[in-house]
Amino acid sequence: MRNALFRRILSSLATLALTGLAAATLLRVAPGFDVEASELDGRTSAETLRQMRAARAGEQDILSFYGRYLQGALRGDLGKSRSYEVPVMGLIRERLPVTLRLIALGLAGAWTLALLFALANVAWPGLNTGLNLLTAGMLSVPAGLVALLILIGQGPVALGLAIALFPKLFSYSRGLFQQNAGAGYALAARARGLSAGRYLGRYVVWPAGPALLAILGLSVNAAFGGAILLETICDLPGVGQLALQAALARDLPLLVGMTLFVGALTVSANAVTDLASLYLVRSRSGQ
Amino acid sequence: MKRLAAGLLIALALAMVAGQFLVPARYDQQFRESTDALPGGDHPLGTDELGRDRAARLLAGARVSLLLAPAASVLAIALAAMLGLSAGWFGGWWDRVVTTLIDLMISVPIFLVLITARAVLPLNVSPISSVMITFLLLGLLGWAGSARVIRGACQTHLNSDYILRALASGSSRTRILLVHLLPNLWPVLRTQFILAVPGFILDEANLSLLGLGVAEPLPSLGSLLKELTHLPSSANWVGLAAPALLLAITVGAFEFLLPPKEGAS
Numbered sequence: 001m002r003n004a005l006f007r008r009i010l011s012s013l014a015t016l017a018l019t020g021l022a023a024a025t026l027l028r029v030a031p032g033f034d035v036e037a038s039e040l041d042g043r044t045s046a047e048t049l050r051q052m053r054a055a056r057a058g059e060q061d062i063l064s065f066y067g068r069y070l071q072g073a074l075r076g077d078l079g080k081s082r083s084y085e086v087p088v089m090g091l092i093r094e095r096l097p098v099t100l101r102l103i104a105l106g107l108a109g110a111w112t113l114a115l116l117f118a119l120a121n122v123a124w125p126g127l128n129t130g131l132n133l134l135t136a137g138m139l140s141v142p143a144g145l146v147a148l149l150i151l152i153g154q155g156p157v158a159l160g161l162a163i164a165l166f167p168k169l170f171s172y173s174r175g176l177f178q179q180n181a182g183a184g185y186a187l188a189a190r191a192r193g194l195s196a197g198r199y200l201g202r203y204v205v206w207p208a209g210p211a212l213l214a215i216l217g218l219s220v221n222a223a224f225g226g227a228i229l230l231e232t233i234c235d236l237p238g239v240g241q242l243a244l245q246a247a248l249a250r251d252l253p254l255l256v257g258m259t260l261f262v263g264a265l266t267v268s269a270n271a272v273t274d275l276a277s278l279y280l281v282r283s284r285s286g287q
Numbered sequence: 288m289k290r291l292a293a294g295l296l297i298a299l300a301l302a303m304v305a306g307q308f309l310v311p312a313r314y315d316q317q318f319r320e321s322t323d324a325l326p327g328g329d330h331p332l333g334t335d336e337l338g339r340d341r342a343a344r345l346l347a348g349a350r351v352s353l354l355l356a357p358a359a360s361v362l363a364i365a366l367a368a369m370l371g372l373s374a375g376w377f378g379g380w381w382d383r384v385v386t387t388l389i390d391l392m393i394s395v396p397i398f399l400v401l402i403t404a405r406a407v408l409p410l411n412v413s414p415i416s417s418v419m420i421t422f423l424l425l426g427l428l429g430w431a432g433s434a435r436v437i438r439g440a441c442q443t444h445l446n447s448d449y450i451l452r453a454l455a456s457g458s459s460r461t462r463i464l465l466v467h468l469l470p471n472l473w474p475v476l477r478t479q480f481i482l483a484v485p486g487f488i489l490d491e492a493n494l495s496l497l498g499l500g501v502a503e504p505l506p507s508l509g510s511l512l513k514e515l516t517h518l519p520s521s522a523n524w525v526g527l528a529a530p531a532l533l534l535a536i537t538v539g540a541f542e543f544l545l546p547p548k549e550g551a552s
Binding site: 011014015018019022136137139140141142143144145147148149151152221222224225226228229232233243244247248250255258259262263266267270 | 387390391393394395396397398399402403405406407410485489490492493496497509512515516518519531534535536537538539542543
């Protein structure tokens with residue numbers, strides 16, 4: 001277990017470092033990266049131009065830029081945003097509670113609905129066709145459209161995120177539950193007269209625990225993607241909206257900081273749920 | 288249900304081809320004397336605030352999305368097949384490199400990667416260039432999930448009895464790859480392709496809603512959705528809702544073409 005923990009943390013850190021490097025490289029090679037609109041203003045003096053170029057000189061070599069950036073990040077300093085001219089960490093700290101609240105509510109709603117519908121489908125297989133149509137319908141709608149409808153209807157934004165996440169979570173959960181419900185030991189227990197509640201709890205839901213935990217980590221990742229759309233379209237001042245603004249403004253320090261930060265959250269969520277899943281499997285098998 | 292879905296997609300493809308005959312107006316032609324017109328007469332779905340025929344724009348948008356999403360899928364699946372197959376086939380350090388790349392692509396929200404990649408490329412480009420950039424990006428960034436599945440399938444086949452028997456009977460590695468492995472992986476590739484198309488249509492819609500997708504005046508199913516914001520103040524709800532409905536039907540039809548899921552994947 002200790003080896004597995006060590007390997008998972010190491011691989012998470014490597015993934016995170018590569019994520020930041022990829023983001024920094026992408027922006028560095030982007031056309032127009034080292035040109036600022038203010039440089040084209042005829043009123044800018046030669047001295048100011050020289051100073052502006054000198055300020056960006058450190059960003060020319062991507063590896064040295066990224067090396068210095070990572071050193072700062074380890075001290076909690078993600079640099080200064082070029083478009084907002086304030087520390088990146090301050091911007092993220094200011095907007096993070098909005099996003100975390102949205103994601104927590106969205107995930108709670110989506111998981112509750114997904115598990116309830118999946119269990120109902122196993123208990124009443126006659127619901128299968130109706131739920132298939134519902135899921136296919138919901139999977140066919142882009143998250144952006146859900147956000148637009150929430151905006152038009154002035155509904156809660158978290159509901160939009162829950163609706164966007166629900167269909168995939170439901171499909172996975174139902175698949176797992178149906179697999180467990182059809183297993184020989186579950187059918188034998190049911191045939192011996194086990195009550196419906198105990199059958200569902202002990203033989204359908206409980207064995208699905210490790211797999212559901214692993215999916216929980218992936219759903220955090222999907223929730224961040226959905227949050228970008230919902231926050232932008234519904235004008236919610238969270239980290240997702242900030243990410244789009246940073247990308248549109250080509251604000252390198254802010255975008256790399258955001259990518260690292262969001263990457264750190266999603267990679268950590270995946271690592272924690274993977275390890276919890278592994279722990280659950282091992283503790284159940286008595287290893 | 289599969290036949291109905293396939294029939295719907297064929298009907299849609301035919302409507303796209305016959306679009307010019309069904310609706311003679313061009314997607315960017317302005318009828319200045321009838322802006323914001325209600326459905327009827329010359330304009331079956333009415334016109335937008337610039338006087339452009341909504342039906343013509345819907346057909347042109349569907350053409351853009353339905354021609355280029357499969358093209359992006361071909362690119363993504365080709366990349367996924369190259370990486371997944373080579374990782375499964377060669378194993379060792381190359382397999383570890385590919386697996387790390389896949390983990391990297393999957394661990395960060397793909398939409399964050401997409402908007403970053405799209406935003407670093409020029410935004411003020413011609414409509415045709417914007418279409419190319421959007422769908423090329425989707426193809427180049429959307430391979431990771433499929434590569435993981437193809438790598439897994441490749442390893443499963445390589446460890447199976449029929450491949451061992453072929454090896455024992457003296458078949459060359461090239462023959463095993465071309466005659467045994469690739470034909471058996473074909474259903475996996477086909478499923479991954481069908482799975483990727485609706486995903487790319489939805490991704491394009493989301494990008495266009497944020498202003499990072501297909502540029503005006505060229506429409507796409509995604510960019511037409513933006514007009515739904517006029518829904519509360521407009522009487523032409525049919526014309527405004529039609530792109531959303533067509534998008535949902537198209538993506539839904541692709542969903543029903545997929546083989547039924549067995550357990551969790």
